[in-house]
Amino acid sequence: MRIQVDVNEAMQDYVAEVSLREHDVLRELREKTAELPLHLMQISPEQGQFLAVLLKALGARRTLEVGVFTGYSLLSTALALPSDGQVVALDIDEDWAAMALDHCKRAGVADKVDFRLGDARESLTKLLSEEGAAGSFDFVFIDADKENYYAYYEAALELLRPGGLVVVDNVLWHGAVIDETQQDSETTALRAFNRKVHEDERVDLALIPFADGLTFAVKR
Ligand SMILES: C[S@@+](CC[C@H](N)C(=O)[O-])C[C@H]1O[C@@H](n2cnc3c(N)ncnc32)[C@H](O)[C@@H]1O
Incomplete structure (x- = not known):
């Protein structure tokens, strides 16, 4: 029997x-x-506040976000970073990117945002191979297309410094990961992702059943 508050x-x-x-x-x-x-793609305000607390506890200065949507997690991050901090933000959708950037401007934190519009896998490859950004990030938040989660995670581990943290959203996928009747591409990708990360000895790991399930992996 485990103690679990009914949320x-x-x-x-x-x-x-x-x-x-x-x-x-x-x-x-x-x-x-x-x-x-x-709108349900947006993280909750409590999750945004949780990210902000994590960033402050880590003393994060340079962070990466894969999957921005209208910018709730991006703005939460930019507000939490110090004045010389930077968040590199990746998303493929122009209209949502414009909405995110507009709100960052209105909150006075647009100068901390380096937005890269386009396919996240290509942006990550560019960061690693053309910009030499390996080992330069303190924190990565993954919240984009589920089928590519493992590719994003692999890139995140290269981009993080040792001791850096990657947080991955939606890993319990509204409970579908334990429902074997659910065999769609997103659910099967998340199941495979969770199993692979469990076996990954390059990280210290925790999976927290908060919101839609969050994985925390600290690069060793
Ligand atoms: C769940 S939403 C992100 C929610 C956001 N973190 C928030 O707090 O509101 C997922 C985002 O991933 C983006 N996305 C999906 N596939 C992508 C890809 N291949 N490359 C870049 N972004 C992608 C979508 O455009 C969408 O904005």
């Missing part, structure tokens, strides 16, 4: 009530994103 809606409201501190521009961005059909 129902009332409990989520309580957690927000006693802990959430949301920047005004983050709130505006969340409200605008809520009007979009794919």
Whole structure:
């Protein structure tokens, strides 16, 4: 028997009530994103705040985000970084990128954002082979197309310094990872990803069943 609080809606409201501190521009961005059909792709405000606390605890200066959408995690990150910090942000969608950058500007943190529009695998290859960025990042957040998660993770491990942290979102995929009737490409990719990372001795590992499941891997 394991102790596990039932995080129902009332409990989520309580957690927000006693802990959430949301920047005004983050709130505006969340409200605008809520009007979009794919709004559920956005991380929750509690998750954004959690990322910010992690970055501050790590003393992160240079971070990478794979999968930006309208920018909630990006803006949470940019706000948490020191004034000379930088987040390299990768996404393929021009309209969402514009929305993300607009809100970073409005919050006064656009100078910390280096946005690379295009396929994330190509941007990661460029960072590694043309820019010599291996070992230069403190933190990587992976939250893009699930089929490419393992490729993103491999690139992240090369880009991180030893002791750097990679956080991977949606690893429990609303519970589908333990439902064998679910055999779509995203679910099977996430199952394979979770198994491979479990065996990966290059990292220290934790999988936290918070939000949609978060994997934490620290590069040894
Ligand atoms: C779940 S959303 C990211 C949510 C975001 N982290 C947030 O806090 O709102 C996934 C994003 O990955 C992007 N994406 C999907 N495939 C991609 C690819 N091959 N290269 C770059 N970005 C991709 C999508 O355009 C989308 O914006």
